[in-house]
Amino acid sequence: MYLVKTPILLSKMTSRSLVWNIKTSEKKIFLTFDDGPTEELTENILSILKDYKAKATFFCVGENAKNYPLLMQKIQLAGHTIGNHSYNHLNGWKSTTNDYKENIEKASKHIASILFRPPYGRINYSQIKQLKTEYKIIMWSLLSGDFDVKISPQQCYDNVLQSRAGDIVVFHDNIKAQEKVLEVLPRYLKYFSELGFEFCRLDL
Numbered sequence: 001m002y003l004v005k006t007p008i009l010l011s012k013m014t015s016r017s018l019v020w021n022i023k024t025s026e027k028k029i030f031l032t033f034d035d036g037p038t039e040e041l042t043e044n045i046l047s048i049l050k051d052y053k054a055k056a057t058f059f060c061v062g063e064n065a066k067n068y069p070l071l072m073q074k075i076q077l078a079g080h081t082i083g084n085h086s087y088n089h090l091n092g093w094k095s096t097t098n099d100y101k102e103n104i105e106k107a108s109k110h111i112a113s114i115l116f117r118p119p120y121g122r123i124n125y126s127q128i129k130q131l132k133t134e135y136k137i138i139m140w141s142l143l144s145g146d147f148d149v150k151i152s153p154q155q156c157y158d159n160v161l162q163s164r165a166g167d168i169v170v171f172h173d174n175i176k177a178q179e180k181v182l183e184v185l186p187r188y189l190k191y192f193s194e195l196g197f198e199f200c201r202l203d204l
């Protein structure tokens, strides 16, 4: 069970420690790709982004960053930002604060970034308190649902059509999301580019 759009109340209550969206009156959307890099998908995503002059932020898993340093370089050379997504996709709700922090530090050896996104969005208060001095903790305002095997590519497209200026939108650089990303991402970028939107990386 997940919500495509983050409830306004939740984002307001936690907005001092967590970034849920970017306040802007400009037509800007902040794309993010979680879980990569992957041999299967990263280069395809980069090529689609290039077609629409779109920039994005890739929240990478440390283990993948370690295994695919060339892909990490390609992401950054193409002008995108990288962020930390833990070393091996750790669930904060099932980890002690110490283990969680150590895991993120381990990932940081392969991902030089002050941006961090908690895997599954699951992070507790004590972990936030520990991390927020060193990291900007980035959540989201819109989920594509590309990871959800129960929805069709069309439903995933309908989800992202709800994008608004300043939204932080989540896709996945993950084999489980491959089919939907390859089908939906180009349609999505085309639609919003034609409406005058710019796709931006997070520069915080």
Ligand SMILES: [Zn+2]
Pocket (backbone or CB within 6 Å): 034, 035, 085, 089, 119, 120
């Ligand atoms: Zn993830």
